[in-house]
Amino acid sequence: MAFKIHLLGAYAALSPRLFLGLWIFLLLSFPDYAQKKISSQKDSLERLIKTLPNDSNKVKTLHQLGHIYTKSSDFKQAIQVGKTALKLSQHIQFIRGIYQSHFEIGTNERFLEKHSQSIEHLSKAIHYFEHNNQPTMWGKSLRELGINYAQQGDNVQALKVFLKALKIFEKNGSPNDVGNMLIAIGVIHSRQKDLPQAIHYYKKALSIYISTKTKIRQAVCYINLGNAYNKQGLSDSALIYCHKALTLNRELDNAHATAITLTNIGAIYISKKQYPQAIQYNLESLQILDSLGVTGKTIPLMRLGEAYAGLKEFDKSIDFLKKAEKIARKNKQRPNLVMILQKLANSEEQVGNYQIALQYHKQYKQYQDSLFNEKNTKKITQLAAEYRFSKERDSLKFAQQKQRVALKAQINTGKAEQKTTYIGLGLTLLLLITLGIFYRFKQRNHRRLFIANERLAHANGLLQEQNAEISAQHDAIEAQNTQLFLANHQINQSIRAAKVIQSAVLPFEERLQKHFQEYFVLFRPRDIVSGDFYWVSQIEDQVVLVTADCTGHGVPGAFMSLISLMMLNQIVKTKKITAPQQILTQLQQDTLQALKCEKNPTPGGLDAAVVSIQPSSSAETSLTVNFAGAKRPLWFLTPDQSNIQELKGSRISIGVIYRQPRYFTQHALELEKGTLLYLGSDGLEDQHNQKNEKFGTQNLLTLLLQNRQISLAQQQPIIENALLQHMQEESQRDDILLMGIRL
Known part of the structure; x- marks a missing residue:
């Protein structure tokens, strides 16, 4: 989907953020898509979806259908399609589909000015795309987040996000992506009344769009340039640019963009005190927005109130201004509300309603910042x-x-x-x-x-x-x-390179699928790289599975995890040691030797759980499971049990020198096929919420028991959602790893 920007500047002429409810829609449509063609595509996709099985192709087709609804301004239906795609992606464990759906839902929620919901979905998408080497979608998600901040009047946060997205697009995006961000940055400068800088960014964007022959974006640049010139008092030049934009938008059959352009032209006529023309353009804009079902009509309503006040028709002025006030309060549009309250106070005073005028004036003063100079x-x-x-x-x-x-x-x-x-x-x-x-x-x-x-x-x-x-x-x-930014950028590049290396040594999906028919891996590093890791290998008929929690997190933890993975490969694959007790004992010896712990006590180490699985010699319906742990337990639940059983690990941390010798204990079990095994690090249980309460082992075991009847693929998002609800706004304190397998 193209970046949906930038009549932001066009409405910024009217107020610090008046236009923001509508400015993004302009780039949603493309000149190649007429309404009839869009309708035909929609019908074709709906018929195709009914025939597809529940797989990743169906999710992608649902996303295409959502795009069509968005281009048709049917944002509510686009959101519904996005939620259907999200539910299906979660059901089939299509990870990229899950976060692509979050992006689509968040984008359309913003069109309806549901900013809190939009920001929630986009934040999830940003986290995934940033950490999974998808820079284009990362940049687009940042762009949509910045638009949310801008629509809410937070110029500082919006500019910060826009600049970050611009850097990403300059390196990985298309010319049009770069142009979109240039317009957004220009709009913020326009809000700050730095008009020469705003015009500079608009013209840079226009040159890009002319070279790419993108008419819809050329229209956006024209109307933003018209806005800037109008702010400078050059209303005739402003009208020339705005009429160029109006001609292009009508040629492209872009109703939403046409409505925004009409409102902007009406504002210029107000500045010229030509109120009848202003009313004519704003009424036409309002009529188009009503037909599209757009709720963010604050700007044309306010401009109609202003125009009727100019004609001394104060009753009509008050009526339109009150409608604008209601929408501004509902959507928490503080800058819009300040201007509306001031105009309402003036109109009420003109008709003799002095008490009401005084109340509006008091409210205006409460919102209006003032300086004592x-x-x-x-x-x-x-x-x-x-x-x-x-x-x-x-x-x-x-x-x-x-x-x-x-x-x-x-x-x-x-x-x-x-x-x-x-x-x-x-x-x-x-x-x-x-x-x-x-x-x-x-x-x-x-x-x-x-x-x-x-x-x-x-x-x-x-x-x-x-x-x-x-x-x-x-x-x-x-x-x-x-200087700090450059240093931080270099450090982050190095850490991301380390993440690629770490990801390469962890088991791939194909290796896990080879050994386990049903499993899940909940792996959430606190930083870019992780101190938690998991490892699997097969020696003859035995499968050895290890989950470990290295000392620290981030870069120190990642170094320790790489050292431990090399030792595990040497112990199991080279020396053919498969007994969990012997694996941990050998790992303890190798770690103490590698880290020179005798000279530098406990510089680092790890806690771990080791499981070996092999066919049972007594029954075909059961398996022999051997377990040994270094301060980490194994939880298991057989098909005929109603409670989760726990095998505790030995109270020994690998890499720590103890005064008295300590030895690892091995547990041997005969378990039926279908038994569930769970093992991992302590990051999930120890995660705190805003009340400084831990998630807790008992809470985790209760959650696992409640969802025992569903597949492990379905259990993972339930556990992850429970974790996110527990954390809320609290940051993640440690790396998190939890694995579940079915024998």
Whole structure:
């Protein structure tokens, strides 16, 4: 599936993330696929699926059908098909099919803005594709994860993921994959108002799409360039680019992309105050989105509200804005909600609903980040001074008016001219005193304001010095980060090479299938390479199986596991030692000698479980099983038993020197065919959850007993899902290995 990007920039013109509910769909369709052809393919695939057996080919065909539904904008049906493919893949143990299904489901969940579900599925796909040498699908899964973050307004996390995907695609992807990521990165720069950088990335992507003759992506570049030019105030240039995009999308019969382009053109007309045209384009966009069943209609609804407000039709404006508010709250679109609340406050105020307007304004302020800077400080100081001066001026006017009323009253009572003169002189003196007091008060305020301004200027100088120092520190940190990134990249490359080597020495599927008709291997390294390993070999009629847990994990554990595998090959294949007790004893001697433990006590070692299986001499329906363990047990469940039995290993770790001699104990059993054997490392039982609780041996044994009636292939995903539910957000603490075989 092509990368589904990038009208992100087109709607980023409208807000920091307004467009993100729709921007990815554009690249979903291809110019070679008209709607009739898509419908014909869908019918053919549905008929074919009904005839196929439940195998990997049916899973792949289901994925093809899901792609057709996605191209037709039927995301819900695409998700249902993906879940069917996932269930079938788990049933037949088609591992790649399982994680490809997670990718398909996560992609379509994102189209419906179900971000938490989408991120959960994509995270599983990313983990698998990264650790199984599938860089293209790894890059695509990262791309979809980044889109989720971008749609939720997390620009920093989105850019981090996009840059990682770009590096992968530049090395392993197609030109179109690279172009898609260039647009996504350009959009993030556009959000940060770095328009020249955004235009640079858009034009690089456009040159790629022109060279590959990919019209659908050319349309995306045109509309993103139109957005950038509109932000720069070049609305006429913006309209030229957007109409180029509209022409291409209509030519390609891409309804979803056409709707997005119409909304973007409507936004440009709003900036030009040509509201009727804006309404016309946004209504047409809304009509298309309704016909497609798209729920993310926040942007055209908000733009309709804005356009009607421009025409002074505030009732219609409020109606559309409230619809947009409901969707934004439901989908937790914080940046969209900030703008919608501000516009609702303005429209409610215009119709006289001051209380409602005040509530919207308060909510807007709660979401809106603000900075207290020097300009705000000066304005507050100025407003305070104006307020005090106005209050003093009004008090003086009141005193003068009171004096005039008193004087008029005295004249009206017929008092003598002399008394009137005295009163006039007294009032005059009082006025002079008042003016003197006011003058002194005003001078004092001027001095205070002067001192305050001096302090603010000094503080501003200090802030500028601190900003310069912070900037220098930031540059130094960026340089260190670059060095750390390069060093980490080199280390990871070396470790991945080690993983290839380690994978090569572990038993392949063909070897396990040769010795066991039914089995499962739950193998989850904590890091790229593992300290846990499993080994199998056959000498004459005996099959020897070993599971081991080396000291440590990651690179140290992996080195110890490679040393141990070489020793096992020497002990069993060369020396023909098949008794589990003798294998562990010889392995103990070789390990102490190889690691020079006498000079350097316990530098490393391992715990292990060893089983040998051979036909029984007493009955054809049973097998002879010999077991010896180094601190690791063997669990078994016969067909006629209701409880799991446990054979404990000896309390000896290989590679450890003990004061008193210790010897391994061997157990011999005659077990019926069909008996289940389980052995492995302690990583699963010791895994903690967020409450610091272990998964526990008893919990594992209960889980195995509950699922005894189903096949081992079906047991593995149940055990793994139980582990993931136990861990939740907790990281894996140790390598995990569990093997199950049926005799």
